[in-house]
Amino acid sequence: MTYLSFREYVLGAAKIGIGLGAVSILARWVTGNTIFGSPEALVKYGIFGGIGFALMGAVALCFFGLLGRRVRREFSEGMTIGDYLQGKLHPFGYWLMIILLLLTTIEAMFVQGMAGGVLLNILFGLPIPLGLLCFFVFSVLFAGIGGIRSIHRFAIVQIVITFAAAILIPVYFFIGKGVEHVYNGLRLYHPYLLVASNKEGLLFIVTGLLIGFGQVFSDQASWQRLYMMEEKKIVPTFLLSGLIFATVPLAFSSLIIIVIFTGGFDDIYSLMFDLVRKIDSMFLLVLFVLCSFGAIMSAFGAGLHSMISLMVNNVYQLFRPRATERQKIRTGYMLAIMIGAVSFGLTSYFKPTLLDLLFFFGIIYASLILPLIVIVWSRGKASNFILISAVVGQAAGYVSRAFVDPMKAIWIASFATAFFLVGYLSITWLWRRYFRTA
Known part of the structure; x- marks a missing residue:
């Protein structure tokens, strides 16, 4: 697919409206984690698991629109989150943030690779390594080489199919089996799923909100969509996307109920096998x-x-400022192949569950929320200490994992970041208020 400039490869040739904007955002956030992670959360935390997955993305998307409006007003000609951060951070803080962004993006792609390999194994019996290879090759051709045009064309079809499946499959089963029959089966075999006073489930909801805010606020693809849209349409587009997204995890969680109401199960992957058979x-x-x-x-x-x-526009271009548009696009294609190969290697080697990944990287996400908000609302360049507070929080979170459960470690990371950040901002304010003017 031929592009005349790298900007066209990143953002497309024209601004998009509310309809295509919402489709593009939903296509980004209705993921393998939604399909496989929300049922896993339902099984582990009961009804609050599905609710937590629905809220963590929906609420964060709604609030990100408000943050995004300020970003566009302050810096309207960017392409990526890196463009904005270049103007808001000093060099040390900028490169630190680039590293954190690359880590979170690798995690997001890692999750999708795992889900793709497992799905091919469930449906066609392909060995997971071979399924992963097929998935990564196709994805690199589709998105890395195809660019934003290919992504948007695919997004429209994908969202139509997703909502058709989310509506038709549960309705088909619940009408065929009977809602009361399904409910009685749950009460008989899995009564813990219906417990409304499940404290661990409630903790998952509030922890999910914390992770969700961090995921959305630091997501490079969501920041790109800010620059694809007209400024006045940013808030309604993200608000609409959040409200629609909330229905998807609930629908996929209900699919697992169809499987488990008749008896026990071994693990989440066996449930997916049973669902396909049913x-x-x-x-x-x-x-x-x-x-x-x-x-x-x-x-x-x-x-x-x-x-x-991000890599081409905010890293490569800094070292090759005179690179032509063709050179930048060619570099993007080479990076697509390299990233796909690295993702394949990582996904083949590591085999965590989706919830394990969510909690592990949730420490990074939880520690980034406040620093990013402070950076956006700062006047002029933000101090390096703002991002250092995120690193302090991450260190506290990962150290605490040896002593507490993963959800509590996420809160420790968040509180450590907040304590360091509030302390720094308070000292800075007192210095300016009482000592500089003295």
Whole structure:
């Protein structure tokens, strides 16, 4: 797909409106984690698991629109989060943030790769390494080489298929089995899923909100979409996207209820096998397969494309300021292949569950929320200590994992960041208020 400039490769040729903007945002956030992670959370934390997954993305997207409006007013001609941070941070803080952004993007693509390999294994019996290879090759061609045009064209089809599956499959099963019959089966075999006073489930909801804010606020693909839209349409677009997104994790959680109401299970992957076997309509099975692959590939593609955009525009171009548009686009293609290969290697070697990954990287996300908000609302360049507070919080969180459970470690990271940041801002304010003027 031919692009005349690297800016066109990153943002497209024209601004997008509320409709395509919402589709693009949803295509980024309806992911393999939504399809596989929300059922896993339901099984582990009961009804609060599905609710937590729905809220963590929905609320964060709604509030990100408000933050994004200020970003666009302050710096309207950027392409990536890196463009904005170049003007807001000193060199040390800028490169520190670039490193953190690369880590979070690799995590997001890692999750999608795992989901893609598992799905190919469940559906077609492919060995997971071979399934991963097929997934990464196709994703690199689709998003890394195809660019934003390919991503947006695919997003429209993907969202239509996703919502068709999220509506039709649960309705088909609940009408066929009977809602009361399903409910009685849950009460008999899995009564813990229906406990409303589940404290661990409630903790998952509030922890999920913390992680969700960090994921969305630091997501490179979401920042790119800020610059694709007209400024006046940013808030309504993200608000609409958040409200629609809330329905998707709940719908996929309900699919697992269809499987478990008749008895026990071994693990979350065995549940997905059982779900595929229970879909006895060929039309609905094809719809589920297309929906799952579409969500995983779209999310991986958005992460890959945004990472390429950041690396070329905010790293490569700093060292090669005179690079031509063709050189930048060619470098983007080479990076797509390299990132795909690295992602394949990492995903083949490590085998954590999706919730394990969410909690592990949740420490980074939770520690980034306040620093990013302070950076956006700062006048002029923000101090390096603002981002150093995030590193302090991350260190506290990862050290505490040896002594407390993963969710508590996320809160420790968040509180450590807040304590360091508030302390620094208070000392700075007192110095300016009482000592500089003395």
